[in-house]
Amino acid sequence: MTAWRQIHDTLEREIQTGRLADGAQLPVEAELAARFGVNRHTVRRAISALATRGIVSVEQGRGTFVRQSPIHWHVDKRMRFTEMHAQANRKATRRLLRAAEVAADAAIADALELKPGSHCYYLETLEEVDGTPLSVASRFFPGRLVPNLIDVYIAAGTITAALERLGIADYQRRSTAVSARLPSAEEAALLLQPREQPVLVIETVNVDKAGRPIEYGIARSAAARLKLTFDM
Amino acid sequence: MTAWRQIHDTLEREIQTGRLADGAQLPVEAELAARFGVNRHTVRRAISALATRGIVSVEQGRGTFVRQSPIHWHVDKRMRFTEMHAQANRKATRRLLRAAEVAADAAIADALELKPGSHCYYLETLEEVDGTPLSVASRFFPGRLVPNLIDVYIAAGTITAALERLGIADYQRRSTAVSARLPSAEEAALLLQPREQPVLVIETVNVDKAGRPIEYGIARSAAARLKLTFDM
DNA sequence: ACGTATTTGTTCGTATGTATC
DNA sequence: GGATACATACGAACAAATACG
Numbered sequence: 001m002t003a004w005r006q007i008h009d010t011l012e013r014e015i016q017t018g019r020l021a022d023g024a025q026l027p028v029e030a031e032l033a034a035r036f037g038v039n040r041h042t043v044r045r046a047i048s049a050l051a052t053r054g055i056v057s058v059e060q061g062r063g064t065f066v067r068q069s070p071i072h073w074h075v076d077k078r079m080r081f082t083e084m085h086a087q088a089n090r091k092a093t094r095r096l097l098r099a100a101e102v103a104a105d106a107a108i109a110d111a112l113e114l115k116p117g118s119h120c121y122y123l124e125t126l127e128e129v130d131g132t133p134l135s136v137a138s139r140f141f142p143g144r145l146v147p148n149l150i151d152v153y154i155a156a157g158t159i160t161a162a163l164e165r166l167g168i169a170d171y172q173r174r175s176t177a178v179s180a181r182l183p184s185a186e187e188a189a190l191l192l193q194p195r196e197q198p199v200l201v202i203e204t205v206n207v208d209k210a211g212r213p214i215e216y217g218i219a220r221s222a223a224a225r226l227k228l229t230f231d232m
Numbered sequence: 233m234t235a236w237r238q239i240h241d242t243l244e245r246e247i248q249t250g251r252l253a254d255g256a257q258l259p260v261e262a263e264l265a266a267r268f269g270v271n272r273h274t275v276r277r278a279i280s281a282l283a284t285r286g287i288v289s290v291e292q293g294r295g296t297f298v299r300q301s302p303i304h305w306h307v308d309k310r311m312r313f314t315e316m317h318a319q320a321n322r323k324a325t326r327r328l329l330r331a332a333e334v335a336a337d338a339a340i341a342d343a344l345e346l347k348p349g350s351h352c353y354y355l356e357t358l359e360e361v362d363g364t365p366l367s368v369a370s371r372f373f374p375g376r377l378v379p380n381l382i383d384v385y386i387a388a389g390t391i392t393a394a395l396e397r398l399g400i401a402d403y404q405r406r407s408t409a410v411s412a413r414l415p416s417a418e419e420a421a422l423l424l425q426p427r428e429q430p431v432l433v434i435e436t437v438n439v440d441k442a443g444r445p446i447e448y449g450i451a452r453s454a455a456a457r458l459k460l461t462f463d464m
Numbered sequence: 465a466c467g468t469a470t471t472t473g474t475t476c477g478t479a480t481g482t483a484t485c
Numbered sequence: 486g487g488a489t490a491c492a493t494a495c496g497a498a499c500a501a502a503t504a505c506g
Contacts (some may be wrong), residue, residue, distance in 0.1 A: 002493065028471060039495045044472085052284070053414040060472045061502030070411070077464045176462045179302065180412035180430045180455035182285040197285055198412045198430035200453065223412035223430065230408045230462050232309045260490065273474055276491090292491045293484035449469065 004209045007036050007046035011224060012053045012055060015066050021108070025036040026056060053198040054224040067224060071129065074229050081127065082161055090129050097136075097190075098124040099150045101143070108140045111205050111216035119143035121150055123159075126190055127219075135202075135221040147213060159215075168208050171215070176230070179201040191222045198223040236277035240265050241267050241358060243278065244287060247298050258296040260356040273424060286429045286456040299456060306461050309404045312392055313359065326390070329368075329422075331382045333375070340372045343437050343448035351375030353382055355391075358422055359451075360380040365423045377446060395446065402441050408462070409435040412455060423454045430455040436457075 014020045027035070033041045049222055050056045058064045073084065085092035100122045109116040121141040127134050141149050146166045156162040163171060180198045188195040199220040206215040246252045264275040279296055282288045290296045305316065317324035332354045341348040352372045359367040373381050378398045388394040395403060415423065415431045423431070431452040438447040
């Protein structure tokens with residue numbers, strides 16, 4: 001077994017057994033190198049593998065820290081972001097990053113059952129739970145069904161409230177697609193997570209009571225902080 | 233911007249624009265180092281980041297190659313592994329890695345509605361689609377409901393057929409949990425993927441017609457090769 | 465506001481090991 | 486066995502981000 005892997009396993013064991021607590025700082029690289037009698041590069045290789053697995057997070061100029069455990073999301077036809085977290089006694093907030101009016105590309109048009117090029121509203125938000133970023137979400141809405149959505153959303157504060165003001169009192173999740181990948185630099189920065197750690201990509205189509213698509217959303221969530229459950 | 237990141241972005245662009253095709257081999261490290269006028273380490277750093285994002289896959293002694301695009305799995309109450317892929321005109325096989333009789337731990341007992349310590353059958357399989365490994369799956373079955381499962385499975389060849397012989401003609405997916413993480417060394421090796429690339433962790437509980445849990449499965453699937461969709 | 469110490473990040477050089485063809 | 490290509494490890498230096506007096 002290689003040196004870096006032994007160091008990796010040793011550190012993982014110390015974290016698993018609680019000798020290094022949640023959130024605790026690891027000894028600095030130089031110190032670990034001395035302790036294991038190897039070059040600093042070799043320690044870095046081990047730590048890099050731990051960061052890659054989401055066990056620790058590395059921050060330039062600060063140090064290396066032990067990470068914490070995920071929250072559970074029961075996906076449901078009718079779940080609402082704020083509501084769900086309120087039930088679990090967590091404080092959820094949504095921060096608007098970008099808003100725009102766009103023309104639907106093929107994927108958007110397909111999801112919203114529009115003609116490509118149709119007018120859509122676009123919202124990009126960062127969702128935080130208990131002060132920690134959880135997801136970056138991009139959402140598209142058909143312009144015809146939700147006129148002036150951006151201003152209404154800004155005034156209303158939540159998407160549910162905005163849609164209600166626009167006469168869509170009830171809407172439901174129709175389909176949800178899930179995949180995973182590594183984040184872009186921007187996503188990682190917004191989620192305050194290392195680029196080596198995966199994001200869950202959750203694509204959702206919501207429909208109104210009549211079954212018309214109202215919203216197409218693509219959320220990128222810190223995988224280490226989230227687990228989804230679907231009942232059938 | 234650092235040198236390795238520029239090289240990373242340049243190579244990604246060449247792959248995205250098709251100048252480096254799916255499955256194509258990248259120039260060897262020494263050649264890339266010469267081309268970009270940097271040390272071989274710097275090229276390795278760039279390639280390592282591409283591998284981490286699942287854009288390329290690196291194989292010792294062979295070379296570095298561009299990866300391909302994912303398959304789509306419509307998750308359904310009643311989907312069957314072989315059936316589903318057959319519909320999509322793909323060849324799916326399942327290879328038995330391990331089989332054992334085990335005592336249920338807390339998580340298994342909870343999922344299968346058994347007392348902790350109850351007798352269970354355990355199957356670990358590698359699922360391949362068109363010759364490429366897709367998932368490593370661990371499955372637990374309640375011993376009382378499926379007596380002698382292991383021999384029956386080996387004789388029958390598929391899980392559906394084995395359960396049918398044991399009198400469970402029809403079973404359904406009850407719940408599915410999804411999360412993502414980086415793979416262990418063993419998982420990565422079985423899936424023929426780099427350790428830096430995420431796996432989707434898919435936990436499933438299947439129940440028989442009477443609603444009794446029959447199977448608790450934990451699949452780890454190469455995230456780059458799979459996308460899940462749930463309809464509601 | 466500034467400078468300094470600390471800590472991680474990048475890059476070079478070099479040598480040797482291991483897997484594949 | 487030999488050639489090729491990636492993997493591991495050591496040493497040195499400097500850059501960049503952060504923390505702190």
